[in-house]
Amino acid sequence: MSPDRPAVGDLFRRFRERLAVEGPARPGEHGGHAPKAGRNGRRRGGGGEQLNVPPVEFTSYYGRPILKAPVWKWDIAAYLFSGGLAAGSSLLAAGGQLTGRPALRRAGRVTSLAAVSASTFFLIHDLGKPARFHHMLRVAKLTSPMSMGTWILSAFGPAAGVAAVAETAPRLPEHGLLGLGRKLLPPAGNAAGLLAAVTAPALATYTGVLLADTAVPSWHEAYPELPVIFAGSALASGAGVGLLAAPTGEAGPARRLAVAGAALELWGSHRVENRLGLLSEPYATGTAGKLLRAGRALTAAGVAGALAGRRSRMLSALSGGALLAASVCTRFGIFHGGVASARDPKYTVVPQRERAQRRAGQQPHVNGPGAGPNGG
Amino acid sequence: MPDANSLYGPLDPAPDAGWVEAGPRMGFFTDTSVCIGCKACEVACKEWNGVPDSGFDLLGMSYDNTGALTANSWRHVAFIEQPRPAGHRTPPFADNPTGPPVSAESAASAAGTVTDTGTVPGVPPGSPEAAARMAAGPEFLGMPGAQPPGRATGAETRSDFRWLMMSDVCKHCTHAACLDVCPTGSLFRTEFGTVVVQEDICNGCGYCISACPYGVIDQRKGDGRAWKCTLCYDRLGAGKTPACAQACPTESIQFGPLDELRERAAERVATLHDRGVPEARLYGHDPTDGVGGDGAFFLLLDEPEVYGLPPDPVVTTRDLPKMWKRAGVAALAMAAAAVAAFVGGSS
Numbered sequence: 242m243s244p245d246r247p248a249v250g251d252l253f254r255r256f257r258e259r260l261a262v263e264g265p266a267r268p269g270e271h272g273g274h275a276p277k278a279g280r281n282g283r284r285r286g287g288g289g290e291q292l293n294v295p296p297v298e299f300t301s302y303y304g305r306p307i308l309k310a311p312v313w314k315w316d317i318a319a320y321l322f323s324g325g326l327a328a329g330s331s332l333l334a335a336g337g338q339l340t341g342r343p344a345l346r347r348a349g350r351v352t353s354l355a356a357v358s359a360s361t362f363f364l365i366h367d368l369g370k371p372a373r374f375h376h377m378l379r380v381a382k383l384t385s386p387m388s389m390g391t392w393i394l395s396a397f398g399p400a401a402g403v404a405a406v407a408e409t410a411p412r413l414p415e416h417g418l419l420g421l422g423r424k425l426l427p428p429a430g431n432a433a434g435l436l437a438a439v440t441a442p443a444l445a446t447y448t449g450v451l452l453a454d455t456a457v458p459s460w461h462e463a464y465p466e467l468p469v470i471f472a473g474s475a476l477a478s479g480a481g482v483g484l485l486a487a488p489t490g491e492a493g494p495a496r497r498l499a500v501a502g503a504a505l506e507l508w509g510s511h512r513v514e515n516r517l518g519l520l521s522e523p524y525a526t527g528t529a530g531k532l533l534r535a536g537r538a539l540t541a542a543g544v545a546g547a548l549a550g551r552r553s554r555m556l557s558a559l560s561g562g563a564l565l566a567a568s569v570c571t572r573f574g575i576f577h578g579g580v581a582s583a584r585d586p587k588y589t590v591v592p593q594r595e596r597a598q599r600r601a602g603q604q605p606h607v608n609g610p611g612a613g614p615n616g617g
Numbered sequence: 618m619p620d621a622n623s624l625y626g627p628l629d630p631a632p633d634a635g636w637v638e639a640g641p642r643m644g645f646f647t648d649t650s651v652c653i654g655c656k657a658c659e660v661a662c663k664e665w666n667g668v669p670d671s672g673f674d675l676l677g678m679s680y681d682n683t684g685a686l687t688a689n690s691w692r693h694v695a696f697i698e699q700p701r702p703a704g705h706r707t708p709p710f711a712d713n714p715t716g717p718p719v720s721a722e723s724a725a726s727a728a729g730t731v732t733d734t735g736t737v738p739g740v741p742p743g744s745p746e747a748a749a750r751m752a753a754g755p756e757f758l759g760m761p762g763a764q765p766p767g768r769a770t771g772a773e774t775r776s777d778f779r780w781l782m783m784s785d786v787c788k789h790c791t792h793a794a795c796l797d798v799c800p801t802g803s804l805f806r807t808e809f810g811t812v813v814v815q816e817d818i819c820n821g822c823g824y825c826i827s828a829c830p831y832g833v834i835d836q837r838k839g840d841g842r843a844w845k846c847t848l849c850y851d852r853l854g855a856g857k858t859p860a861c862a863q864a865c866p867t868e869s870i871q872f873g874p875l876d877e878l879r880e881r882a883a884e885r886v887a888t889l890h891d892r893g894v895p896e897a898r899l900y901g902h903d904p905t906d907g908v909g910g911d912g913a914f915f916l917l918l919d920e921p922e923v924y925g926l927p928p929d930p931v932v933t934t935r936d937l938p939k940m941w942k943r944a945g946v947a948a949l950a951m952a953a954a955a956v957a958a959f960v961g962g963s964s
Binding site: 249250251252253256257260298299300301302303304305306307308309310311312313328332333335336339340367368369370371373374376377379380382383384385386387388390391438441442443445446447449450453454455456457461464465468469471472475476494495497498501502505583584585586587589590593594596597600 | 624673674675676677678684685695697724725726727728729730731732737738740741742743744745746747748749750751794797798799800801802803818819820821822823824826827828829830831832833834835836837840841842843920922923924925926927928929930933934936937939940941943944945946947948949950951952954955956957958959961
C-alpha cells in the first residue's frame with residue numbers, strides 16, 4: 242500500500258462527480274463502452290470506425306473484462322518483429338552463401354545476429370523476474386509454445402552468432418592464432434549459417450502458435466492464419482534487408498522473396514480481418530486497425546518499389562525500408578488486436594454464448610440473462 | 618504414453634500427470650444459494666496464505682470492493698443486486714408501493730471505478746451498459762442516482778430486489794491451460810488433481826495469464842510473478858480443509874472428493890428446483906465441457922456471465938495439435954519460398 246494513495250472512497254466519489262457533470266449524454270456518447278475504455282470502442286457520431294452492425298448486447302459482471310488481458314508489454318510485439326527478421330535474414334544469408342552472392346550473405350548474417358540478440362533482450366526484459374530467464378531451460382514441453390520457442394532460439398542463436406562472426410575472417414591477420422581463425426572461420430560459418438537457416442522457418446512460425454495458444458479470443462480463433470502471416474512477414478523483412486544492403490545485381494532473390502513474403506502476409510491478414518466475424522473487429526478498429534492498414538500500405542509500396550527498382554539502388558533501398566516498416570506495423574497490429582479483444586468482455590461472452598446456443602440447438606440469440614424483472 | 622484425452626475431454630488429471638499413487642481428486646463445490654457475502658473466505662485465504670492487500674478503496678460494486686480474482690485476491694466474493702424477488706418468490710414488499718429500481722444505474726456507475734490491486738492487469742474498468750444488463754436485464758435505464766436507493770425519493774420508489782453473492786476461486790481445471798503453456802514447469806498438477814504455481818520457479822513470463830479462460834491468474838507488481846489459489850496445497854498435504862472452506866460459516870464453500878461433491882451438487886439443484894428456484898444451475902461440474910470439468914465448480918442462480926464467468930470456456934490447448942500443423946505448413950511454405958527465390962529467376 243503506497244503512502245500517497247487517495248483516501249478510501251475517493252476514487253469512487255470522483256468518478257460519481259464526473260458522471261454527474263457529464264450528465265445523461267454519456268451512454269449515447271460512449272456507445273456501450275466504459276469512459277476509460279474508448280480504445281476498445283466505436284463511438285457513435287464521433288470519429289473512429291463506423292461499422293454497419295448493430296451494437297451487440299452482452300452481459301458481464303459490472304461490465305468488466307472476464308479474461309485477464311496479456312501482461313506482455315511492447316517487448317513481445319517487438320520480439321515478434323526481431324525474431325522474424327532474424328529468421329528471414331538468415332534464410333537470405335544461406336541463399337547468398339549457396340548461390341555465391343557475398344553481399345546478401347554478409348548482410349543477412351550480420352542482421353540475423355543483431356536481430357536475434359535484440360530478440361533475446363526483449364524476451365528477457367519482458368519477464369517479471371528477468372534474473373530467472375534460465376528457468377526457461379528447465380523443461381521442454383510440446384504443450385508450451387514458449388518452451389518450444391526457447392529451444393528453437395537456443396539452437397538458432399548460437400548458429401547465427403557463429404555465422405556472423407565468421408564474416409570477420411578476412412579482417413584477421415594471416416599468421417598466428419588469429420590466422421588459424423582466418424582459415425577455420427569461413428567453413429564453420431558456412432555450416433552454422435546453414436544450421437541457422439534450417440531452424441529459421443521454425444523460429445518465424447512458432448510465434449503464431451505462441452499467440453494462438455491463449456484464451457485471447459482474436460488470437461486463438463486466428464490460429465490457422467497467424468503462422469502464415471508471421472512467415473510472410475519474416476520473409477518480407479529478410480527481403481527488406483537484402484534490398485537495403487545488396488547491389489542491384491545481387492538483389493534479384495530478395496525481390497522475389499519480397500513478393501512471396503508479401504503475398505503470404507497480405508493473404509493472412511486479409512483472412513483474420515474478414516473471416517472471424519465479431520472477432521475480426523479488434524483487427525479492424527483502433528490502434529490495431531491503424532497499424533494493420535499501415536502495414537498493408539507499406540507492404541504494397543515495398544513490393545512495388547522492389548519490382549520497379551531493378552536498376553535503382555535508391556529505390557531498392559527505399560522499398561527495403563518500407564518492407565521492414567511494414568513488418569513492424571503488422572506485428573504490432575496483430576499484437577494490439579489480440580490485447581484489445583481480451584480487454585473487452587464482448588469478445589469473450591458473445592462468441593461463447595453463440596456457441597453454447599448452437600450446441601443447445603437453439604437460434605443464436607444474444608441477450609441479457611433472465612435476470613431482469615421480465616426475465617427468468 | 619499420454620492419455621488420448623490429455624489435451625481435451627474427460628480425464629482424471631493426477632494419474633495423467635504421472636502420479637502413481639494419487640488419491641481421489643479433491644475440489645470445491647461453491648453453493649452460491651447459501652452464500653451470505655461475509656467474505657470470511659477472502660480473509661481466511663489472505664491470512665493463511667500471506668496474500669498481500671489488494672487495495673482498500675470502495676468500488677461501488679454493491680458490497681464488492683475486491684473487484685475480481687487477482688494475484689492478491691485468491692477468493693473473490695461477487696455481489697450482484699437485481700430488482701427481482703429473492704428466494705421463494707415471495708415479494709418482501711408485497712403490500713408496499715414500489716417504483717423503478719435503481720440497481721441498473723448503480724451498477725452502470727460502478728463499471729468505471731478502478732482500484733490499485735497491486736497486480737497487473739488487476740481490476741480494469743468495464744462497460745456501463747453490460748453492467749446495467751447484469752443488474753437489470755436488457756434495458757439500460759438511465760443515469761445513476763447520487764443517493765442510496767429510496768433515500769432521495771421516499772419509500773414509494775423501493776422495489777423488491779435480490780442479492781446474488783458468489784465466492785469465486787481458481788477452477789483447478791481438468792485441462793488447465795495455465796499449466797500446459799507454462800514454459801518453466803513452475804505450474805504443476807498435484808496429487809490431489811489441483812494446479813499450483815511454484816513461486817521459486819516462476820519467472821514471470823506471463824503466458825499463463827493470457828492462457829487462462831477464466832481470467833483467474835494474474836501478475837503481482839514489483840514481484841513480477843504469477844499467483845493464484847493453491848487450493849491450500851500445504852493444508853491438504855496435512856489432511857486439513859482449505860482455509861476458505863474451513864472459514865465459511867454457511868457451508869457455501871464445500872471441500873471434498875470431487876465425485877462426492879458432484880453428487881451432492883446434483884441433489885442440491887434438484888432440491889432447489891423442487892422448492893421453486895428454477896434458475897438454479899450448476900457451472901463447471903460437467904467432465905465433458907470445454908475444460909474437462911472444473912475442480913472447483915459452482916451452483917449459480919443466474920447466467921455465468923452475470924457473475925463474471927465465461928459462458929462456455931474451452932481450453933486453448935484443444936486446438937494445439939492443429940496449431941502446430943498450421944505452423945509446420947507455414948514453415949515449409951517459407952522454406953520453399955526461400956529456395957524458389959534463389960533458384961528461380963535470372964538476376
